[in-house]
Amino acid sequence: MDDGPVTSPADAADSLYAAHKKIYPRESHGVFSRLRNAAVLALLGLFYLLPWVHWSGRQAVLFDLPARKFYIFGLVFWPQDFFFLSWLLIIAALSLFFFTALAGRLWCGYACPQTVWTEAFVWMERLTEGNRAQQIRLDRGPWTANKIARKTAKQALWLSFSAWTGFTFVGYFTAIETLGHELIALSPGPWELFWCVFYGFATYGNAGYLREQVCKYMCPYARFQSAMFDRDTLIISYDPARGEPRGARPRGADYHARGLGDCVDCMMCVQVCPTGIDIRQGLQYECIACAACIDACDSVMDRMSYPRGLIRYATQGSMEGKTAHIVRPRMIVYGGLLAALVIGFFVAVFLRNPVDIDVLRDRNALYRVLDDERIENVYTVRLMNKDERDHSFRLSASGLPGLTLDTEREPVLVAAGTALAVAVRLRAPEHTPAGSSMVRIRATAVDDERLSAVSKGRFIAPGEEKEDEHHD
Amino acid sequence: MTEPGSFARKPSPDATFPEKDGTQKEWPRRRQDIGAVLWPSFLAAAGASVLCFAFVDPLIFDFAPESARPLVARMTGYAVGFFFFWLIAACSSFVTLYLVRTAHAADSGDGN
Numbered sequence: 001m002d003d004g005p006v007t008s009p010a011d012a013a014d015s016l017y018a019a020h021k022k023i024y025p026r027e028s029h030g031v032f033s034r035l036r037n038a039a040v041l042a043l044l045g046l047f048y049l050l051p052w053v054h055w056s057g058r059q060a061v062l063f064d065l066p067a068r069k070f071y072i073f074g075l076v077f078w079p080q081d082f083f084f085l086s087w088l089l090i091i092a093a094l095s096l097f098f099f100t101a102l103a104g105r106l107w108c109g110y111a112c113p114q115t116v117w118t119e120a121f122v123w124m125e126r127l128t129e130g131n132r133a134q135q136i137r138l139d140r141g142p143w144t145a146n147k148i149a150r151k152t153a154k155q156a157l158w159l160s161f162s163a164w165t166g167f168t169f170v171g172y173f174t175a176i177e178t179l180g181h182e183l184i185a186l187s188p189g190p191w192e193l194f195w196c197v198f199y200g201f202a203t204y205g206n207a208g209y210l211r212e213q214v215c216k217y218m219c220p221y222a223r224f225q226s227a228m229f230d231r232d233t234l235i236i237s238y239d240p241a242r243g244e245p246r247g248a249r250p251r252g253a254d255y256h257a258r259g260l261g262d263c264v265d266c267m268m269c270v271q272v273c274p275t276g277i278d279i280r281q282g283l284q285y286e287c288i289a290c291a292a293c294i295d296a297c298d299s300v301m302d303r304m305s306y307p308r309g310l311i312r313y314a315t316q317g318s319m320e321g322k323t324a325h326i327v328r329p330r331m332i333v334y335g336g337l338l339a340a341l342v343i344g345f346f347v348a349v350f351l352r353n354p355v356d357i358d359v360l361r362d363r364n365a366l367y368r369v370l371d372d373e374r375i376e377n378v379y380t381v382r383l384m385n386k387d388e389r390d391h392s393f394r395l396s397a398s399g400l401p402g403l404t405l406d407t408e409r410e411p412v413l414v415a416a417g418t419a420l421a422v423a424v425r426l427r428a429p430e431h432t433p434a435g436s437s438m439v440r441i442r443a444t445a446v447d448d449e450r451l452s453a454v455s456k457g458r459f460i461a462p463g464e465e466k467e468d469e470h471h472d
Numbered sequence: 473m474t475e476p477g478s479f480a481r482k483p484s485p486d487a488t489f490p491e492k493d494g495t496q497k498e499w500p501r502r503r504q505d506i507g508a509v510l511w512p513s514f515l516a517a518a519g520a521s522v523l524c525f526a527f528v529d530p531l532i533f534d535f536a537p538e539s540a541r542p543l544v545a546r547m548t549g550y551a552v553g554f555f556f557f558w559l560i561a562a563c564s565s566f567v568t569l570y571l572v573r574t575a576h577a578a579d580s581g582d583g584n
Binding site: 192214 | 499503504507508510511512515522525526527529544546547548550551
């Protein structure tokens with residue numbers, strides 16, 4: 001066994017990191033590694049495949065920024081639906097509280113893009129440069145043909161994966177198939193190309209080189225997550241009472257007689273750690289809770305025929321010999337709030353009115369008096385159909401006696417997921433009260449009377465009360 | 473075990489310890505500063521862009537010629553907006569960092 005985290009100066013090529021010691025995490029096998037691999041595969045699979053899924057003739061998930069519309073399967077969201085986005089952000093923040101209080105940095109270890117892409121890059125590194133020991137030898141050795149070939153292969157894999165990642169990312173914002181055709185024809189839009197390169201480069205740098213340094217030096221969550229811990233939070237802990245004093249011993253020896261604890265000081269927990277820490281020194285802010293050390297230690301315990309769990313998920317209370325309270329008021333409050341918000345979100349999305357109407361007064365004229373002495377106001381009415389089907393709408397107005405509505409073409413056909421602006425004239429009788437009055441314009445779908453939306457506007461009539469006229 | 477919230481500390485994060493092979497375990501301070509200025513401001517800029525452009529259609533900024541509308545013009549608006557927010561947030565982070573870094577020196581006059 002070698003002596004701890006073997007590190008070497010990073011390549012001179014990436015001089016920005018010349019002073020930082022590269023960490024060569026050893027591969028770990030076990031329950032948590034399988035869990036992490038499953039999470040990585042699921043999340044990467046979701047990320048790379050989702051833009052290719054179709055839903056009723058268009059990309060299922062498309063955040064169409066140029067058109068300012070978000071498509072998520074059957075739903076279309078407009079800037080007016082920002083409310084739902086903020087609701088989602090609140091759910092995300094509360095989930096972070098909940099899961100951090102439950103078991104520490106679950107986010108960091110399993111779901112953070114930094115971890116997920118780093119795992120993918122480390123996997124490609126192992127594929128081309130071999131396991132930990134082989135990587136260390138390769139980096140220390142001279143530039144042989146073998147080394148050049150392996151490094152070139154790694155860079156080729158990394159770069160093409162990063163490029164694909166950048167392409168996929170932009171594919172969430174511009175229809176991915178169109179984007180693909182444009183790229184093949186070497187004529188992508190300037191911003192599409194820029195963001196492909198930007199995101200691809202960020203992936204390459206963050207997952208290829210920065211890795212755990214992002215967590216250590218740059219991530220705000222890594223620093224403040226400790227504020228969400230309490231004594232009943234499950235954290236990855238080394239059991240010093242059982243392990244110490246640590247030390248090497250022949251297999252099968254009566255180590256208790258020699259005054260030794262269960263820790264054989266094999267350093268496996270240190271070698272597998274992607275952030276290069278020694279968990280036996282207690283929880284440290286560098287720990288991203290990936291649980292690789294648990295797997296490593298359990299496999300050593302198995303080989304020594306010692307019970308597992310020298311390093312395990314445990315609460316601080318249980319380490320001190322008290323009962324662990326996983327279900328506690330804090331978890332119930334967080335969990336209850338979270339459940340209510342999530343259910344509320346889906347109910348709100350489900351009950352969302354698929355029709356929206358905006359009424360804008362014509363800015364050029366306050367009013368016009370017609371030949372028959374009636375008073376006319378002009379508006380632009382914007383109809384939004386967020387439904388999956390086309391609908392035709394009839395418009396009606398209320399709020400003043402004798403008010404009539406006139407528009408060029410009725411009913412107004414608005415295609416599914418689109419908006420349409422129509423000019424609308426409201427006409428009121430001669431003796432309408434002077435000044436500004438509130439009127440309502442309602443749009444009702446011809447095929448389904450329950451589909452309707454209403455919006456308020458101002459109707460301005462001539463008269464004495466001039467001070468009201470500047471009202472819009 | 474340590475108290476929750478008070479992790480076993482590595483020696484001061486400022487310290488850079490030369491190892492046997494002449495390398496350092498910690499990032500040098502200059503690089504820590506760059507990371508601490510650029511990354512949080514990047515996150516803030518991403519958040520600010522989402523908030524801002526949910527309410528503001530970037531077409532009002534007239535970044536691109538009429539012929540390019542609305543596709544390129546909107547995307548130029550988003551990009552300019554994002555980098556503008558990043559710049560502003562980075563400036564703020566930098567000043568904060570500068571104040572924190574120089575506070576001790578100003579107190580004790582030992583030039584830190």
